[in-house]
Amino acid sequence: MRILFVCLGNICRSPTAEAVVRALAALEAPELGLEVDSAGTAGYHVGEAPDPRMRAAAARRGYDLNTLRARIVEPRDFEQFDLILAMDRENLAVLHRRAPEQARERVRLFLEFAPHGEPEEVPDPYYGGPNGFEEVLDLVEAAARGLLRELRQRARAA
Ligand code: 4NP
Numbered sequence: 001m002r003i004l005f006v007c008l009g010n011i012c013r014s015p016t017a018e019a020v021v022r023a024l025a026a027l028e029a030p031e032l033g034l035e036v037d038s039a040g041t042a043g044y045h046v047g048e049a050p051d052p053r054m055r056a057a058a059a060r061r062g063y064d065l066n067t068l069r070a071r072i073v074e075p076r077d078f079e080q081f082d083l084i085l086a087m088d089r090e091n092l093a094v095l096h097r098r099a100p101e102q103a104r105e106r107v108r109l110f111l112e113f114a115p116h117g118e119p120e121e122v123p124d125p126y127y128g129g130p131n132g133f134e135e136v137l138d139l140v141e142a143a144a145r146g147l148l149r150e151l152r153q154r155a156r157a158a
Contacts (some may be wrong), residue, residue: 004039004077006015007088011050013125039070043072051126057137083106084106088093110147
């Protein structure tokens with residue numbers, strides 16, 4: 001099972017989702033053999049490490065983002081990933097436009113997996129204050145737990 005997380009710049013939200021899901025899956029669901037990656041719909045930051053504010057906030061919760069590097073979504077991603085999870089509706093719409101017909105149903109909003117009552121989108125923290133990075137982590141952790149729960153259920157049912 002391969003999952004790709006997608007935001008705009010691939011330096012805040014999607015690398016956080018990648019690191020959080022990788023860490024939680026290793027602890028709680030190693031049997032799934034999950035492979036995770038992240039990418040952006042825009043190329044402004046290609047090759048860069050995640051935003052230092054995001055890295056610092058993630059590190060305080062035990063997630064290491066330092067070795068990740070931004071890349072842009074590529075056409076072959078639509079063939080190689082089983083789930084392509086967008087952080088917000090704008091990036092979901094971009095992915096839906098770029099996805100070949102047979103891949104469209106694999107492109108979804110990440111927060112579909114969060115408990116009911118959470119918002120539908122992970123807000124872009126780039127131009128906001130420090131609370132935005134904590135909010136990214138709160139939402140990503142909640143959705144990551146929901147995602148792993150659903151994948152474990154699917155695996156048991158299969
Ligand atoms: P991300 O955040 O999509 O969560 O990585 C952003 C990073 C950079 C920009 C916007 C959002 N930017 O405009 O450069």
